[in-house]
Amino acid sequence: MFSSRFMPCLECGASVDRTGTGGHECAPERRAEFQMFGLREEVAQLEAGIHRYLTTAAGRFASWLAAREVRGQI
Ligand SMILES: [Zn+2]
Known part of the structure; x- marks a missing residue:
């Protein structure tokens, strides 16, 4: 029941x-x-995680690489 x-x-x-x-x-x-x-908690954590990642050397490189790709390579 x-x-x-x-x-x-x-x-x-x-x-x-x-x-x-x-x-x-x-x-x-x-x-x-x-x-x-x-999902708001996960979304908030994901955002924080991305910001943290972007301050690392690997993150800076990844964002440089991504920006380069978006601009259409060389
Ligand atoms: Zn429904």
Whole structure:
């Protein structure tokens, strides 16, 4: 038995009526926002990690190389 009639959708966080017959389709915007919210810690850490990496010698070289490639080689 389920204790609640409404359950949050695991994909988008919307409250879904489990007894409904229409089914549920995630709104793409809501789904993206919900998933970004769930990942906010990882996103923040990734950004910090990239900034840290770019201060290392290897990071400086990589960003120099990338900039060179973006400009279209020699
Ligand atoms: Zn959904």
